[in-house]
Amino acid sequence: MSSVLTEAAVRIEHLTMSFPAGTGRQVVLNDISLSVAPGEFVTVLGASGCGKSTLLNLVAGLDRPTAGSIEIPGERPALMFQEHALFPWLTAGQNIELALKLRGMAKGERRAEAERLLELVRLGGAYGKRVHELSGGMRQRVALARALAQDSRLLLMDEPFAALDAITRDVLHDELTRVWAAQGRLSVLFVTHNVREAVRLAQRVVLLSSRPGRIAREWTVDIPQPRRIEDADVAELSQEITQQLRKEISRHGRH
Amino acid sequence: MAGTDTKAAETGDLAALEAGLDALERPAGPPRRGAGPARALLSAVLPPLLAVGLLLGAWQLICMAEVKPRYLLPGPLDVWRALVDQWYEGTILGVIWESVSRGALGFAVATLVATPLGLLVGRVTPVRMAVGPILSGLQSLPSVAWVPAAVVWFGLTDATIYAVVLLGAVPSIANGLISGMDHVPPIYLRAGRTMGATGLAGVRHVLLPAAIPGYLAGLKQGWAFSWRSLMAAELIASSPDLGMGLGQLLENARVNQDMSLVLASILLVLVVGVGIELLVFAPLQRRVLRGRGLMDGK
Numbered sequence: 001m002s003s004v005l006t007e008a009a010v011r012i013e014h015l016t017m018s019f020p021a022g023t024g025r026q027v028v029l030n031d032i033s034l035s036v037a038p039g040e041f042v043t044v045l046g047a048s049g050c051g052k053s054t055l056l057n058l059v060a061g062l063d064r065p066t067a068g069s070i071e072i073p074g075e076r077p078a079l080m081f082q083e084h085a086l087f088p089w090l091t092a093g094q095n096i097e098l099a100l101k102l103r104g105m106a107k108g109e110r111r112a113e114a115e116r117l118l119e120l121v122r123l124g125g126a127y128g129k130r131v132h133e134l135s136g137g138m139r140q141r142v143a144l145a146r147a148l149a150q151d152s153r154l155l156l157m158d159e160p161f162a163a164l165d166a167i168t169r170d171v172l173h174d175e176l177t178r179v180w181a182a183q184g185r186l187s188v189l190f191v192t193h194n195v196r197e198a199v200r201l202a203q204r205v206v207l208l209s210s211r212p213g214r215i216a217r218e219w220t221v222d223i224p225q226p227r228r229i230e231d232a233d234v235a236e237l238s239q240e241i242t243q244q245l246r247k248e249i250s251r252h253g254r255h
Numbered sequence: 256m257a258g259t260d261t262k263a264a265e266t267g268d269l270a271a272l273e274a275g276l277d278a279l280e281r282p283a284g285p286p287r288r289g290a291g292p293a294r295a296l297l298s299a300v301l302p303p304l305l306a307v308g309l310l311l312g313a314w315q316l317i318c319m320a321e322v323k324p325r326y327l328l329p330g331p332l333d334v335w336r337a338l339v340d341q342w343y344e345g346t347i348l349g350v351i352w353e354s355v356s357r358g359a360l361g362f363a364v365a366t367l368v369a370t371p372l373g374l375l376v377g378r379v380t381p382v383r384m385a386v387g388p389i390l391s392g393l394q395s396l397p398s399v400a401w402v403p404a405a406v407v408w409f410g411l412t413d414a415t416i417y418a419v420v421l422l423g424a425v426p427s428i429a430n431g432l433i434s435g436m437d438h439v440p441p442i443y444l445r446a447g448r449t450m451g452a453t454g455l456a457g458v459r460h461v462l463l464p465a466a467i468p469g470y471l472a473g474l475k476q477g478w479a480f481s482w483r484s485l486m487a488a489e490l491i492a493s494s495p496d497l498g499m500g501l502g503q504l505l506e507n508a509r510v511n512q513d514m515s516l517v518l519a520s521i522l523l524v525l526v527v528g529v530g531i532e533l534l535v536f537a538p539l540q541r542r543v544l545r546g547r548g549l550m551d552g553k
């Protein structure tokens with residue numbers, strides 16, 4: 001199966017997912033084909049309920065697709081949820097150490113590695129903090145560090161900043177861009193309904209239509225990083241994408 | 256090198272901005288208490304003390320009204336004297352210890368039995384369908400109902416007492432663990448799975464720790480059931496061959512028509528049972544819940 005071209009961080013082909021609904025089945029994702037290259041940052045943009053979480057859960061291997069295939073070379077991808085999903089019975093550092101342990105790292109090395117990862121998301125002093133002692137933004141940074149601890153080459157992110165206030169979200173965008181650059185060949189598949197967020201972060205934006213979710217359009221973003229969410233180029237492209245997104249959504253109002 | 260400089264400056268700004276946000280967003284210290292710890296203790300202790308005082312007063316009044324003859328309804332002071340007499344006889348601590356050690360041993364064995372049972376019922380669907388309803392049913396059956404059967408099977412022995420305690424405590428501990436596992440937010444399990452915690456590792460690293468609050472609630476209730484069952488068993492299975500516990504003390508007092516001692520024994524049963532719950536289980540539960548931010552305070 002391996003050709004030169006298959007060396008993608010993830011290769012999704014003709015992916016279809018439907019759920020039982022009433023007497024029949026509701027098709028949530030229809031014939032999605034999408035690849036993410038090694039080191040590439042891709043955002044998938046779509047309206048609420050269009051199947052973004054469904055897509056990521058499939059890629060993460062948490063659910064099985066109705067049809068189609070998902071190929072991921074190497075280990076299981078890391079997944080960051082909208083809610084932090086940190087374990088409240090462990091401290092921030094222990095959460096990360098658990099990921100390290102499950103990945104098979106020797107006991108003696110875990111503590112130092114956890115400290116290093118916390119340092120990477122600029123939470124050097126937070127090792128012993130319980131989850132409830134951290135602010136929303138700090139929790140998502142610990143969750144990011146825990147995801148990085150899996151040392152997977154593919155990071156899946158399901159609207160991880162949606163619940164944060166605008167200022168914190170802005171800071172975490174900068175932080176994520178920095179961490180992604182620092183990690184070298186880390187591929188990111190980031191899902192959001194926020195157009196500016198998509199443009200701010202990605203090298204490529206994929207627009208998902210709703211009911212059923214299929215790929216409507218794709219944009220390449222060549223604005224150099226570090227970008228700011230209020231940059232003129234970001235705003236311009238966002239406007240174009242928003243128009244397309246509105247068109248997609250208003251299709252559903254007509255019948 | 257202007258580009259690098261700006262970049263370095265921006266990184267520095269970001270760090271400062273983030274530190275500021277973290278400081279602002281974090282809950283600022285423990286909430287201020289109205290007054291010092293002595294005041295707080297007083298306000299926690301005073302209302303129940305007052306209630307107990309009123310109760311004793313009412314009791315005394317009823318006695319003085321001679322609703323029943325004194326030997327049938329002794330007053331608080333008579334009961335107190337009965338307790339003091341027991342103390343000077345030097346046997347009362349032994350009696351309490353007999354009951355507490357039986358209760359503790361029975362509770363420990365019940366925990367050892369109920370934990371794997373709860374795990375099995377909670378995790379294996381066919382077992383759950385078969386055994387789940389039986390466990391819930393057993394939990395609502397007063398375990399005193401088992402005493403006559405146990406006496407027939409085991410005679411007036413310790414085995415009877417332990418059988419009744421187990422039948423009383425096992426269902427509630429197992430059910431606590433099961434409901435604890437049922438109430439684990441699915442997101443923890445999913446997060447665990449993406450990290451590679453599947454199968455046994457998932458149970459050990461995610462499911463069990465997440466279920467601990469429910470399990471502790473089950474243990475606390477299990478202790479209450481152990482103690483109740485134990486008293487029922489001791490009351491009925493009272494024989495000179497068995498060591499003397501609080502239940503037997505109560506039964507002997509009844510046989511000797513010593514109502515002061517009867518009431519004193521009832522009081523001891525209450526105080527010891529509640530005392531262990533307050534001294535052992537309540538702090539444990541508080542610690543776990545606070546550690547997870549599920550309860551106020553430090």
Ligand SMILES: Nc1ncnc2c1ncn2[C@@H]1O[C@H](COP(=O)(O)OP(=O)(O)OP(=O)(O)O)[C@@H](O)[C@H]1O
Nearest residue numbers: 019020028046047048049050051052053054055193
């Ligand atoms: N397990 C399931 N069973 C039935 N329907 C489901 C299931 N999971 C998702 N759906 C349906 O699939 C659709 C897409 O859900 P999904 O959570 O993937 O959307 P989303 O794009 O992530 O939305 P949001 O932006 O609100 O997070 C919804 O209509 C939802 O009702």
Ligand SMILES: [Mg+2]
Nearest residue numbers: 052053054158
């Ligand atoms: Mg979603």
